Amino acid sequence: MADRPPPDLTRGAGTQRGKPSGKVADFRYKRPSQPDHNDTASAASPSARARAAHPHRIHAGNGRTRRQAYAALDLGTNNCRLLIARPSGENFTVIDAFSRVVRLGEDLAATGRLSDEAMERALAALHICAEKLRRRNVHLARSVATEACRRASNGADFIARVREETGIVLDIISAQEEARLAVLGCHILLESGIGPAVIFDIGGGSTELVLIEPGGPVPRILDWLSVPWGVVSLTDSVPPPDGTQQGRERRYAEMRRLVDESFAPFAERVRPAMEEADTIRLLGTSGTVTTLASLHLELPQYDRQAVDGLIVPSDSMRGICRRLSTISEAERRTVPCIGDDRANLVVAGCAILESIMDLWPAPQLGVADRGIREGILRSLIAADAQGEEGRAMLARQREQSL
Structure with a gap:
């Protein structure tokens, strides 16, 4: 499939007033102009009613117009x-x-299987997704599963169960496809500059590193690596600390060692590109980087608009990583933007991030709250547009031959 991802809406750059410094990249999502309730006009203002009365339409080859909804589902x-x-x-x-x-x-690292409890949690979420897909009358959708289903001995059985119970057809994608989609979804946020750059995605079960050459609508992938260390798999693979700060430091050092060893072949391959680059640029997409960016901004709660596209000094991210790795899990639970969900996993994310920053020592880090889902959407929209063009051309050719 040839991808023609459209550029994101351009908005002015800015900084966060009253918060630690951090540039904001120029590219953001286009937001809905008003709440979408059964696609009817909001009575809030005349301008909202006017926008709803003249929605954006895709022109089909037969001259008709239609509005289409596309969906991307990522089960990580x-x-x-x-x-x-x-x-x-x-x-x-x-x-x-x-x-x-x-x-x-x-518990996948210990058992090699998806547990019954984990599958039930995922199915409950997927039932909600299935209802949203039906309610929004989605035209085209792609649903993918990543490292957990790739590794689990019962992954294929779970995929079949999901299809039977929810109607969602999950595609277990390769690590290479996962890396490609992540790049496609977030590369627009990469800082301007000359020469190769690295984009990474720290997931739950794996981490992807991609060396790209920017230029054109889609960057060219020069090299890539996927390792089976994500925030869940790394957390589960290293024994918990003994409750002391020294124990926490030893555990963090062991996490760093495991990740460094996995990254070593890629580090050797990309070193020449790093040494020749005029500007070393690094962009990350994951819950780890967005959470740490929130701490850099000292946000009381997560704010996607403040974080997506932020450029943060690498030294600030390292300082946050070191602090989180030395405090207890109970203390991490009290930190804004971490809470219960990430308190046990964020340390592994910090270890992976520090290893990446050692491998590709950019002075600052770009932060993206977008990735695989956005890459899927861009692929679907572009492919459908190409299909419309092809069908329109065939229709014109048939008309001319009559």
């Missing part, structure tokens, strides 16, 4: 996420979204 090792959007000019407008921590990969 830790989260289940759904995004539903409509094309809007060169962008897309998000009309519905869902995210839930399901911990599908819980």
Whole structure:
């Protein structure tokens, strides 16, 4: 499938007033102009009614117009996420979204299987997704599963059960496809510069590193690596600390050692590109980087608009990593933007992030709250547009031959 992802809506850059410094990249989502309730006009204002009366339409080859909804579902090792959007000019407008921590990969490292409890949690979330897909009358959708289902001996059985119970057809994608979709979904947020850059995705069960050459609508992938260390798999593979600060430091050091060893071949391969680059640029997409960016901004609660596209000094991220790795899990639970869901997993994410920053020592880190789902949406919209063009051309050819 050839991808023609449209660029995101351009908005002015800015900084967060009253918060630690951090540049914001120029590219953001296009937001819905008003709440989408059965696609009817809101009575809030005349301008809202006018926008609803003249919605963006995709022109089909036969001259008809229609509005279409596209959906992307990503079932990962830790989260289940759904995004539903409509094309809007060169962008897309998000009309519905869902995210839930399901911990599908819980105990997978020890047993090699998806547990009954984990599958039930995931199925409960997927039933909600299925209802949203039906309610939004989605035209095209792609649903993917990643590392947990790739690794689990009962992964294929679980996929079949999901299809039977919810109607959702999950595609277990390869690590290479996962890396490609992550790049496609977030590369627009990469800082400007000359030379190769690295984009990474720290997941629940794996981490993908991609060396890219920016340019054109889609960057060229020069090299990539996927390792089976994510925030869940790494947490489960290293014994918990003994309750002392020294024990926590030893555990963190062991996490760093495991990740460094896995990254070593990629580090050797990309070193020449790093040494020749005029500007070393690094962009990350994951709950780890967005959480740490929230702490950098000292946000009382997570704010996607403040975080997505933020450029943070790498030294600040390292300092946050070191602090989180030395405090207890109980203390981490009290930190804003971490809470119960991430208190046990964020240390593993910090270890992976520090290893990445050692491997590709950029002075600052770009933060993306977007990735696989956005990559899927761009692929679906582009492929459907190409299909419309092809059908329109065939229709014209048939008319001319009559």
